[in-house]
Amino acid sequence: MGQMSGAQMVCEAIIAEGVTTVFGYPGGAIMHVYDEIYKQEGFEHILNRHEQASVHAADGYARATGEVGVAMVTSGPGFTNAVTGLATAYMDSIPLVVISGQVPLSLIGTDGFQEIDAVGISRPCTKHNFLVRTLEELPRVLKEAFYIARSGRPGPVLVDVPKDITVDIGEFIYPDSVDIPTYKPTYKGNKKQIEKAVEAIKSAKKPLLYIGGGVVLSNAYELVRELAEKTQIPAVETLMARGVMGAKNPLLLGMLGMHGNYSSNMAMSETDLVISLGARFDDRVTGKLSEFAKYADIIHVDIDAANIGKLVDVDYPIVGDITEVLQAMLPQLDDVDTDRYEAWRNILNRYDELHPQSYVDSDEVIKPQWAIERIGELIGEDAIITSDVGQHQMWAAQHYPFDRPRQWINSGGLGTMGFGFPAALGVKRAFPEKTVVNVTGDGSILMNMQELVTAAEYKIPVINMILNNHFLGMVRQWQTFFYEKRYSETDLSFQPNFKALAEACGGIGYDVTTKAEFDAAIKDAIKQDKVCFMNVQTNRFEDVLPMVPSGGALFNMMLPQTTKGDA
Amino acid sequence: MKTNVNERRVISVIVMNESSVLSRITSLFAARGYNIESLTVAPIPDSDMSHITIATKGSSRLMEQVTKQLHKLIPVYKVIEHEEMVEKEMVLAKFPIAENLADISVLSAAYNGGVVNVGTEMIIVMVADEPKRVKHFIEAAQRYNPCEIVRGGVVAIER
Ligand SMILES: Cc1ncc(C[n+]2csc(CCOP(=O)(O)OP(=O)(O)O)c2C)c(N)n1
Ligand SMILES: [Mg+2]
Numbered sequence: 001m002g003q004m005s006g007a008q009m010v011c012e013a014i015i016a017e018g019v020t021t022v023f024g025y026p027g028g029a030i031m032h033v034y035d036e037i038y039k040q041e042g043f044e045h046i047l048n049r050h051e052q053a054s055v056h057a058a059d060g061y062a063r064a065t066g067e068v069g070v071a072m073v074t075s076g077p078g079f080t081n082a083v084t085g086l087a088t089a090y091m092d093s094i095p096l097v098v099i100s101g102q103v104p105l106s107l108i109g110t111d112g113f114q115e116i117d118a119v120g121i122s123r124p125c126t127k128h129n130f131l132v133r134t135l136e137e138l139p140r141v142l143k144e145a146f147y148i149a150r151s152g153r154p155g156p157v158l159v160d161v162p163k164d165i166t167v168d169i170g171e172f173i174y175p176d177s178v179d180i181p182t183y184k185p186t187y188k189g190n191k192k193q194i195e196k197a198v199e200a201i202k203s204a205k206k207p208l209l210y211i212g213g214g215v216v217l218s219n220a221y222e223l224v225r226e227l228a229e230k231t232q233i234p235a236v237e238t239l240m241a242r243g244v245m246g247a248k249n250p251l252l253l254g255m256l257g258m259h260g261n262y263s264s265n266m267a268m269s270e271t272d273l274v275i276s277l278g279a280r281f282d283d284r285v286t287g288k289l290s291e292f293a294k295y296a297d298i299i300h301v302d303i304d305a306a307n308i309g310k311l312v313d314v315d316y317p318i319v320g321d322i323t324e325v326l327q328a329m330l331p332q333l334d335d336v337d338t339d340r341y342e343a344w345r346n347i348l349n350r351y352d353e354l355h356p357q358s359y360v361d362s363d364e365v366i367k368p369q370w371a372i373e374r375i376g377e378l379i380g381e382d383a384i385i386t387s388d389v390g391q392h393q394m395w396a397a398q399h400y401p402f403d404r405p406r407q408w409i410n411s412g413g414l415g416t417m418g419f420g421f422p423a424a425l426g427v428k429r430a431f432p433e434k435t436v437v438n439v440t441g442d443g444s445i446l447m448n449m450q451e452l453v454t455a456a457e458y459k460i461p462v463i464n465m466i467l468n469n470h471f472l473g474m475v476r477q478w479q480t481f482f483y484e485k486r487y488s489e490t491d492l493s494f495q496p497n498f499k500a501l502a503e504a505c506g507g508i509g510y511d512v513t514t515k516a517e518f519d520a521a522i523k524d525a526i527k528q529d530k531v532c533f534m535n536v537q538t539n540r541f542e543d544v545l546p547m548v549p550s551g552g553a554l555f556n557m558m559l560p561q562t563t564k565g566d567a
Numbered sequence: 568m569k570t571n572v573n574e575r576r577v578i579s580v581i582v583m584n585e586s587s588v589l590s591r592i593t594s595l596f597a598a599r600g601y602n603i604e605s606l607t608v609a610p611i612p613d614s615d616m617s618h619i620t621i622a623t624k625g626s627s628r629l630m631e632q633v634t635k636q637l638h639k640l641i642p643v644y645k646v647i648e649h650e651e652m653v654e655k656e657m658v659l660a661k662f663p664i665a666e667n668l669a670d671i672s673v674l675s676a677a678y679n680g681g682v683v684n685v686g687t688e689m690i691i692v693m694v695a696d697e698p699k700r701v702k703h704f705i706e707a708a709q710r711y712n713p714c715e716i717v718r719g720g721v722v723a724i725e726r
Pocket of ligand 2: 390441442443467468469470471472473
């Protein structure tokens, strides 16, 4: 390609990687790159109104497409604003490349203007990071950044580029392959271990598929469905895996964990063989570890060896990509006796009848669960749902009929309020023909509300459905249960005028207090080409149930009132 | 069979020579709450790799995690959890010249070392031995009022 500046190399690499949209925010140290962005036509740049939002938007784009998302920020405050975005992506293993400007090499270490140790700060929240030291290494570093981000267990990679390197001119040869002798992810599972796992499945009486976000990352959902179908083994999903089995799948029990449904949590408590696929035994899933899957042997398939045996002892460890492992496993299960597990399935179905996922609806006020079920009915399979963090997130995860993976996009590991709206922008950019709804709360939405301006400017019509309980509801719920109703700093009675706020920024606002208004607002919003705030007044004191109190055993659930008494 | 008690363990980490590789390793230990008892690092001759030796304490489960987490770092080539190893540590110690020099010289010879420098006011000895014996040397040296003792940290090699 010949001679060009470091700034041009950055743009050329982005184009060579097939990235169509970059989210970012300029500033002094990254200005040369922005100058090249101005001149090129290979990708679109979206100017968010805060760097955190840029990274979340790139993250939403990555989660929806499975491709690497790219964000660009300047040095110092630009970079520090991006840190929450990096950490959010890191905790959920999302492939991102974030390019940050840095002060010129000669100023590094001098406390120069807008100098901050970006690689130092981001080390614990990136899969890897680079401070580029010479122009010669820039093409290789960019190539490696994309490769590391998307290979093995994916994750965010930061490339910190000193300003003088973006000015310097040199030869650009973008490598077509990567060879990092110290980095060789394992994709193929060990044959012997897979055979042993198959034997364990065939001799189990109460096996259970425990499906995690790794299945989504590995694009393995069809194989997982095939495994369930073939063996007739029931399945539970983590928060990150919603959509893998599909809501209509009779073998899906539901979501497990702190806000899991009764049959899922009981299944995990009574199973004799956990088949863990890309799940990592997070404390929000396991509850009290010593009681978790107490009667079970454990098969653990994960691409990250460090996840295996980290929290629970594993009987059949299989390091590898779920897709490859299942491809090897499935043919060996042709002769599985599905009747073997019938008694077990019956027990679980009985649990489900006894305590279905339920709530008490109302005619006077909109119940948040009703709102979720209603959008499920109205737009269901067509929509992609993003979410913020709190009660609304859990209700969305519990009640929306997710039909496929990558249809449910939320910050599970870090639990970042403010994620949903900017992530929705990235999703909508990737899938303009889909309806994108951010299910959010009156607390969370304010944490990145400046993105109204971005969405209006670029005509990115996402629907922000604010389930407005005038509370930091999830914290309020804990205060109700565990702090004798001392509502310390969770009352959000003082509210902005959400409708006016949206309108002031070039969007549409809807005030919704009745079910009829709800339907009308959704139907109208879908047709609009503008971003909107749908301010849905819900009852204030609704709790997310079932709930396993933090640190308690999974089978000790607080259940909703509607259920038919204890099992 | 390894036990689950807080045993002392030594691991070798072979890494690419990169400017930030050491900080990646130490910050991993800090972030995950693993402790470092001693750490040495030096380039491996005729290669672009370095050898880091870390002495630490922990259960076998913890050590398994440490090893796996280290291995996940991109510039880490290999992690060796030593079981059958030869382990040595070097120590430099400085004594006032007025102390019994013959005793000091014999003592350091007994721990695989000797006198390396004599000045007008001070004498410096070096010893190199197993960590346990190094501890004994340091205890024994107290009798001669050492002004300064510098430990080098352990290096280990699998037998
Ligand atoms: C950035 C950030 N700060 C604080 C928290 C802690 N937190 C978790 S849920 C929650 C309340 C969220 O309130 P809202 O968005 O109104 O949702 P609701 O629970 O009411 O549905 C808070 C403060 C968090 N997860 N993220
Ligand atoms: Mg709220």
